[in-house]
Amino acid sequence: DSGVTQTPKHLITATGQRVTLRCSPRSGDLSVYWYQQSLDQGLQFLIQYYNGEERAKGNILERFSAQQFPDLHSELNLSSLELGDSALYFCASSASGGGKTQYFGPGTRLLVL
Amino acid sequence: GENVEQHPSTLSVQEGDSAVIKCTYSDSASNYFPWYKQELGKGPQLIIDIRSNVGEKKDQRIAVTLNKTAKHFSLHITETQPEDSAVYFCAASRSGGGADGLTFGKGTHLIIQP
Numbered sequence: 001d002s003g004v005t006q007t008p009k010h011l012i013t014a015t016g017q018r019v020t021l022r023c024s025p026r027s028g029d030l031s032v033y034w035y036q037q038s039l040d041q042g043l044q045f046l047i048q049y050y051n052g053e054e055r056a057k058g059n060i061l062e063r064f065s066a067q068q069f070p071d072l073h074s075e076l077n078l079s080s081l082e083l084g085d086s087a088l089y090f091c092a093s094s095a096s097g098g099g100k101t102q103y104f105g106p107g108t109r110l111l112v113l
Numbered sequence: 114g115e116n117v118e119q120h121p122s123t124l125s126v127q128e129g130d131s132a133v134i135k136c137t138y139s140d141s142a143s144n145y146f147p148w149y150k151q152e153l154g155k156g157p158q159l160i161i162d163i164r165s166n167v168g169e170k171k172d173q174r175i176a177v178t179l180n181k182t183a184k185h186f187s188l189h190i191t192e193t194q195p196e197d198s199a200v201y202f203c204a205a206s207r208s209g210g211g212a213d214g215l216t217f218g219k220g221t222h223l224i225i226q227p
Contacts, residue, residue, distance in 0.1 A: 002156065033214060043157070043202060045214035056212035090156050094213075101147070102215065104156035 004105035018079040025093030032074040038087040115140040119218025136203035143205040
């Protein structure tokens with residue numbers, strides 16, 4: 001158990017809909033990352049937050065957005081969902097960013113029908 | 114941006130033998146190289162990492178080597194056991210300024226044959 005929690009574990013929705021994925025980092029970790037894992041794209045970095053502020057952006061679509069709240073939990077919002085958004089979404093956390101170890105949560109499996 | 118290539122995509126070894134997985138990276142500014150193990154239905158778990166100021170690091174049966182000049186790093190697992198069967202990912206990042214999203218390789222499916 002990495003100490004990173006993600007909810008929900010599974011999510012089934014329809015094209016065009018919007019969903020919110022939630023992540024609670026390890027106790028004391030200030031940095032939160034979101035990754036997408038799919039068969040064709042592999043594991044891709046989406047976005048990083050540090051203590052409530054966006055720190056880095058990766059291959060995140062404009063239809064996706066994230067935020068980190070004062071209690072340090074983070075949410076990833078996916079809108080106008082397409083079939084190709086079906087994937088595993090992982091949250092990771094680290095103490096401070098800057099090359100510190102990233103601990104991954106168990107993931108949320110999203111299926112868009 | 115960074116690009117990480119990983120080989121082989123599948124590796125089958127006899128229990129007790131050694132396994133080697135190799136990765137290359139493109140961005141010479143990358144300075145942090147972790148290796149993750151992912152079991153079915155679980156999130157990636159860090160097994161070892163190395164930073165650019167070190168050439169080799171070992172933790173029991175697992176070792177990682179880094180060649181900065183060639184932009185190449187490798188994972189070595191000795192005395193393989195059935196529980197080593199999983200998908201292994203290499204990754205790279207540059208950690209300047211605290212922005213350090215990882216760029217992953219495509220993964221290696223390691224199969225330990227009894």
